[in-house]
Amino acid sequence: MTDTHTPAAPDPAHEVLQNSIMDQALDWLITLECASNEQQSAFNDWLNADPAHAQAFAKASAIWNGQPVLEAAQTLQTRRKPSAWRRISRHWKHLATAAVLVLTVGSYSNVPLRLQADHLTVVGERQRLQLEDGSKVLLNTNSAFSSKVVNAQPSARLLQGEAFFEIPANLELPLIVEAGPVRVSVRDTAFAVSYLNGEAQVRVQRGDVDLRVASAGTQMRLSAGNSVSIGPNGFSRPTKLNPQTDLAWVQGRLVFENCPMSKVLDEVRRYYPGWIVNTNEQLANVAVTGNYRLDQPLDIVRSLAHITSSRISEYPSLVILN
CATH class of the missing domain: 2.60.120.1440 (Jelly Rolls)
Structure with missing residues (x-):
């Protein structure tokens, strides 16, 4: 008789935990670029709290310093006009690089899922x-x-x-x-x-x-x-x-009825292959009513900027509302 072994089904709770740890590792990578003594101490405490933290940080660091991310980050910077780039604070430089990192990490971490x-x-x-x-x-x-x-x-x-x-x-x-x-x-x-x-x-x-x-x-x-x-x-x-709003995506639309812009942006982000960032907290609660094509997420953000008289800055893989 031949023994057979059926692999255990993936544990959703475990997957969520691993993704959360990786998110924390990414946050620390950005924070450590200009960390205070207190932040450095807090990072050491986090790193030593769980072996999984050290593993996640090593993985994130390897990807962060890898050639694909370095080239992508350089492309993000060189494609911008100097005058436009100066208007973005140092925080957004980190954010743009982090956006590339998150996208790159995602392509690696989804390998088991894709199999x-x-x-x-x-x-x-x-x-x-x-x-x-x-x-x-x-x-x-x-x-x-x-x-x-x-x-x-x-x-x-x-x-x-x-x-x-x-x-x-x-x-x-x-x-x-x-x-x-x-x-x-x-x-x-x-x-x-x-x-x-x-x-x-x-x-x-x-x-x-x-x-x-x-x-x-x-x-x-x-x-x-x-x-x-x-x-x-x-x-x-x-x-x-x-059904007009909850299942609008089936018809290729995104429909909102008096929906806070923060939730509208969350939904639009699902269809945009990059980061959409709102730097104006006053926009978060603005009620939005509209019917949009979901295959044109950038046009949706442009429309939202227009109706709220906001400025929009567009970069490769990054859109900023302010």
């Missing part, structure tokens, strides 16, 4: 799929997705990002969709599921979906016109779905 995925979308891309059982799937920006059929049971897994499903009524067995902590069982329905920052969300446009969170031992049925968020501890309170 598990059958389909991937880059930032700003959408992709249409049809599964073996006839289900149709639309992947949103920066998503990773896999599917299979085992013993006639169709299943899919959203490893990252967002997807919209249209499930036919004639399935012999329901389609099983996993996204982070939640397991979704569906047939004859249309719904969206996202898995971002360690939290899943399900939005039902048509039909009913059955949801289960194994770690919390909870389950529920969600009907058309409702939405629910799911974390490791279970379900939030269901809320009413606004």
Whole structure:
């Protein structure tokens, strides 16, 4: 008899923790460029607190000092006009370099994710799929997705990002969709599921979906016109779905109704392959109502700058509102 070993499924909580540690390491890299004695001491305490901190900092440092990042940072600086560059404080020089670093680190840290995925979308891309059982799937920006059929049971897994499903009524067995902590069982329905920052969300446009969170031992049925968020501890309170805004991305649009600009920018950032930074705190709570094409995120930022009489500075991989 041959022993077989099935690898353990990735732990979403562990992935979130690792990403958080890497974010801290990146912050320290920037801080240490002009650190005070107190900051240097705080860094030493952080570095010695956990072996994972030292590993993350070594990885970030290696990429920071690597030739691709050095060349990219140099390109960011040389493409700017001197007069425009002088208007940006030293803080934004670090930020521009950090933007390149974050993008570079992301391309390395997503390797395990990419090995598990059958389909991937880059930032700003959408992709249409049809599964073996006839289900149709639309992947949103920066998503990773896999599917299979085992013993006639169709299943899919959203490893990252967002997807919209249209499930036919004639399935012999329901389609099983996993996204982070939640397991979704569906047939004859249309719904969206996202898995971002360690939290899943399900939005039902048509039909009913059955949801289960194994770690919390909870389950529920969600009907058309409702939405629910799911974390490791279970379900939030269901809320009413606004298809005109919540599912606008399916139609290639981003629609906002009296939405604070801070949240608008957060959504636009998902589609822009770089950094969008707002340096004017007074803009954060400005209410925005608009209907935009999601494949033109830079035009959205330009429009927001126009309607708020703000200045916009554009650089490779970096846009600054002030």
